[in-house]
Amino acid sequence: MKFTYTGIRVRNMDASIRFYTQVMGMKLVLRERMEATGGEFAHLKSPASAQRLELNWYPETSPYCTPYSEGAELDHLAFWVRDVDSTLRDLKGKGAQAAVEPFSETGYRLAFVKDPDGIWIELIGRERRRRP
Amino acid sequence: MKFTYTGIRVRNMDASIRFYTQVMGMKLVLRERMEATGGEFAHLKSPASAQRLELNWYPETSPYCTPYSEGAELDHLAFWVRDVDSTLRDLKGKGAQAAVEPFSETGYRLAFVKDPDGIWIELIGRERRRRP
Numbered sequence: 010m011k012f013t014y015t016g017i018r019v020r021n022m023d024a025s026i027r028f029y030t031q032v033m034g035m036k037l038v039l040r041e042r043m044e045a046t047g048g049e050f051a052h053l054k055s056p057a058s059a060q061r062l063e064l065n066w067y068p069e070t071s072p073y074c075t076p077y078s079e080g081a082e083l084d085h086l087a088f089w090v091r092d093v094d095s096t097l098r099d100l101k102g103k104g105a106q107a108a109v110e111p112f113s114e115t116g117y118r119l120a121f122v123k124d125p126d127g128i129w130i131e132l133i134g135r136e137r138r139r140r141p
Numbered sequence: 142m143k144f145t146y147t148g149i150r151v152r153n154m155d156a157s158i159r160f161y162t163q164v165m166g167m168k169l170v171l172r173e174r175m176e177a178t179g180g181e182f183a184h185l186k187s188p189a190s191a192q193r194l195e196l197n198w199y200p201e202t203s204p205y206c207t208p209y210s211e212g213a214e215l216d217h218l219a220f221w222v223r224d225v226d227s228t229l230r231d232l233k234g235k236g237a238q239a240a241v242e243p244f245s246e247t248g249y250r251l252a253f254v255k256d257p258d259g260i261w262i263e264l265i266g267r268e269r270r271r272r273p
Contacts, residue, residue: 010166010228011187012194015147016216016263034142044246055143059191062144065216080212082260084148084197096142114176128214131148 014052014061015086017128020077022049022066024125029053029062032103033088033130046071055088062086077126085121085129093118093134100132146184146193147218149260152209154181154198156257161185161194164235165220165262178203187220194218209258217253217261225250225266232264 019025022040029035030053038061040051048067054060067074090096094111097120101107108121108129113136120132151157154172161167167185170193174181180199186192199206222228226243229252233239240253240261245268252264 010220010222010264011190012165012167012185012192012218013190013221013265014192014219016219018213018216033144035144045244053144058143058145060144060146060193063216063219075213077213078210080214081150081207081209082212082258083215084150084195086144087146087148087195088142089145090142112177126214132142133145 014063016050016063016065017083017086018077018126019064019066020126022051022064025064025066026051026053028105028125029064032100032105035062046073048073058089079127083128085131086124087131087133090132090134092137093120093132096120096132096134097122146195148182148195148197149215149218150209150258151196151198152258154183154196157196158183158185160237160257161196164232164237167194178205180205190221211259215260217263218256219263219265222264222266224269225252225264228252228264228266229254 035053035055038052038054042049046067048071051064053062100122105122108123111120116136118134118136122130167187170184170186172183178199180203183196185194232254237254240255243252248268250266250268254262
């Protein structure tokens with residue numbers, strides 16, 4: 010038994026695939042219809058990581074198509090980056106909305122952006138020493 | 142930039158670590174205090190997978206300790222298994238609560254259990270031909 014992916018729910022599959030590929034740099038691995046629900050799912054991965062993200066979309070006729078509400082279970086999706094500050098600037102330039110501006114903690118640098126459904130995405134990297 | 146883990150929020154760190162290690166067979170990679178929030182986080186992985194799960198716990202004094210509500214963003218966490226039916230029986234024997242009993246779809250066998258906070262966990266494997 011092995012943990013293989015995290016499935017999040019999205020409201021607009023095209024918009025979410027666009028965000029995770031064009032803004033977050035992931036590759037689309039597969040996109041298929043769900044027989045049981047009439048919905049669609051897609052798998053994405055970063056080129057340098059085996060970690061997989063699944064996007065799930067349900068049509069309005071599906072019993073899974075409950076109101077899209079914010080909850081507490083999903084804390085965040087984390088992306089490792091070399092330079093948090095410059096990556097955040099780059100993502101903002103591509104249309105991502107910042108949730109938390111960069112800050113430092115115990116040797117790490119962190120910042121947060123939001124995906125198209127408001128899911129928090131953490132940018133984390135080692136603290137970089139700035140020249141004085 | 143690469144996707145490195147999914148962070149879920151938990152209400153009881155010890156209970157969740159017990160569930161993900163003793164029931165779901167994951168290994169505890171690290172458990173540390175969060176400087177910024179006064180909380181705690183832990184990383185887990187399955188022995189045969191690089192996929193990481195982060196558990197986050199916040200004390201009542203933390204601004205992140207909002208009411209623990211069910212939301213729509215996190216659809217499920219998926220675990221690949223060899224035999225869905227026998228694994229489900231095994232997990233139930235270890236105290237896991239079934240959310241959806243096993244069913245078949247396009248060559249796959251699926252079932253769902255719940256973690257201690259009610260997060261849906263998918264068991265997925267190839268459909269196994271039963272002897273007539």
